[in-house]
Amino acid sequence: EVQLLESGGGLVQPGGSLTLSCAASGFTFSSYAMSWVRQAPGKGLEWVSVISGSGGNSYYADAGKGRFTISRDKSKNALYLQMNTLRVEDTAVYYCARAPVRGARMVALGFDNWGQGTLVTVSA
Amino acid sequence: QSALTQPPSASGSLGQSVTISCTGTSSDIGAFNYVSWYQQHPDKAPKLMISEVSQRPSGVPDRFSGSKSGNMAFLTVSGLQAEDEGDYYCSSYAGSNNLIFGGGTKLTVL
Secondary structure (H helix, E strand, O other): OOEEEEEOOEEEOOOOOEEEEEEEEOOOHHHOEEEEEEEOOOOOEEEEEEEOOOOOOEEEOOOOOOOEEEEEEOOOOEEEEEEOOOOHHHOEEEEEEEEOOEOOEOOOOOOOEEOOOEEEEEOO | OOOEEOOOEEEEOOOOOEEEEEEOOOOOOOOOOOEEEEEEOOOOOOEEEEEOOOEOOOOOOOOEEEEEEOOEEEEEEOOOOHHHOEEEEEEEEOOOOOEEEEOOEEEEEO
16 A cells, blocks of 8 residues: 655744655655645645656756755655745645656656645744 | 636536536647646545546546546536535646646535
């Protein structure tokens, strides 16, 4: 059974930093791209970032470019999202999601498994 | 890139059918056959219901179907059941490993 378990959320002040983690199990981790998707309270889904199975390629939505860094550790079957210079508008539940790959297109097929999410609150 | 456009709400009676639309542009929905649909129940993670416009993942009832025409995509739920109530989101590949979501549609089963 595929399991994705996020952790690391919490309350942080504007301008601060936070690193989210996602522990993956039940599948061959390196065979899938992995992504972060967020959802602000009462709002819709927003794609944040994706990383290839090898970890060699990563892409970001405009909202996180230059501030967020996605990474993965194949020895730990773990996905990370380092978030710097956080803003109030980054407040959201952050989901880790598995992304089946078609060639070089890592987000085209959607996300077939999701974690339960971790809440990040950016507030003074 | 702007979010895809979905109606805020939709409704249908038990056993009836309902179709939810998702409007994009020639740079996303119109350019690629990579539209996905997700179901989300309150305080739960989203669940993939349709990928590649019309493909149902294993375990998704065949009451759920997807289609596309031009810059619009559609999710049809036939034989509505109480458990179908929830929020539905479309997404589309937009090139260069970029993905955009719709704003979501709240489906009410009457």
